[in-house]
Amino acid sequence: MKILSIIVPCYNEQENIVDFYDELLKNEAYFKSHDVDMEIIYVNDGSKDGTVAEVKKLHERDERVHLINFSRNFGKESAMIAGLERAKGDFVAIMDCDLQDPPALLPQMYEAIVNEGYDSVATRRVSRKGEPPIRSFFARMFYRIINKMSKTEIVDGARDYRLMTRQFVDAVLSMGEYNRFSKGIFGWVGFKNKWIEFENVERQKGETKWSFWKLFLYALDGIVAFSTAPLAIASFMGVLFCLLAFIFIIFIIGRKLMFGDPTSGWPSLVCIISLVSGVQLFCIGIVGQYLSKTYLEVKKRPLYIVKEEL
Known part of the structure; x- marks a missing residue:
């Protein structure tokens, strides 16, 4: 039986832990019919609420649920790489816990890899419904600027939500830089990639952890990391x-x-x-x-x- 590893970075997401788990398991029957089992790796990035306690409760109910608990907040990039390093799956997915990355897309993404020969299936938003207009404007400008400066294509509206083969994951892990910009890394390693578009889904519970200033610094990291x-x-x-x-x-x-x-x-x-x-x-x-x-x-x-x- 093959394994699908789901990596879920979390920062103050206690309200969404169980909801995400329940929504994800709606795909369980599909994957079992394809002889695929799941492991769910929650990476707690220094949360100050009850995120860890909620994950531990799930672990007691389902041994497929795992926890990586950081000593402090290191950022989402570190959370993603920690999950990738520990994922045992033949296929590995990265998803946000706030349900803005629809778990219902996973079967379609799996079909694209298994039946169409893709190495990675990524997602991008075709709209930014629910975002402040000024934030959407600067986000679009960032993608225009970085694609003019960099030889690595970074798709407008790209999410971190993607399903990857083991070979693709190993290629990402081989890039050992400290200053990580995953959207650029995913594009730099190459391979055969497919994009799936979906309408923006607003956060169900809690508040976004990405302020305008944090997004600006993240964009600056991306430009410096993938362009001279x-x-x-x-x-x-x-x-x-x-x-x-x-x-x-x-x-x-x-x-x-x-x-x-x-x-x-x-x-x-x-x-x-x-x-x-x-x-x-x-x-x-x-x-x-x-x-x-x-x-x-x-x-x-x-x-x-x-x-x-x-």
Whole structure:
């Protein structure tokens, strides 16, 4: 019998643990008919509510339910990699606990892998119903920008919800970087991938853990991790402003020789200095981002620390 591993990152999701489990098990009959058993791996990412207690109750009812409990909050990326490292399945799925990733799609995703020869079946939202308009706007802009900068395609509306073969999972695990951006990693490893589209499903219970600021930082991580274009932009801007400064110097000398210096010119000088200083700080900031990621990589700290496992 083959095994399907379901990885479920959790952060303060006590209200959704049982609901997700019940919804997932609606697919149990289908997978049993295809000689596939399930294991469910809840990864508790430092929750401060009763998430761990709820998972332990499920474990007592169903031995197929497992728990990886982190010592603190390490982030969703760490939770996903912890689940992937411990998944025993021939097929592995990553799903959110809040039911925004419909478990009803799993049979369709499984059929695509087994019958159509795909290595990975991923999902993407075709709408952002329920999201604030400003958040949706910046999300779409992010995908446009990163796809212009990076050679790795990152699909607009892509979710972390996907079903993968063991070979695909092993390829993802072979990428041992500390600064992880899974949407980019899934695209970088290649293989044959299929996308399934669905309408956005709003969270059933609780509140989203992704604030605008957290999403901005995550997007910045993605750009830095899968593109060196910002460094090229910084270099181009440096050359451009050196050229403009040289032209301006020639202009000033020519005006001085031809007309003298009737005005002191300090307002224009202040504006130019401010502009050039701003560009310099911007470029240094870009270099700093890459340097900070390199610093984190070379320290070789673990991606997560496990407090307990079931």
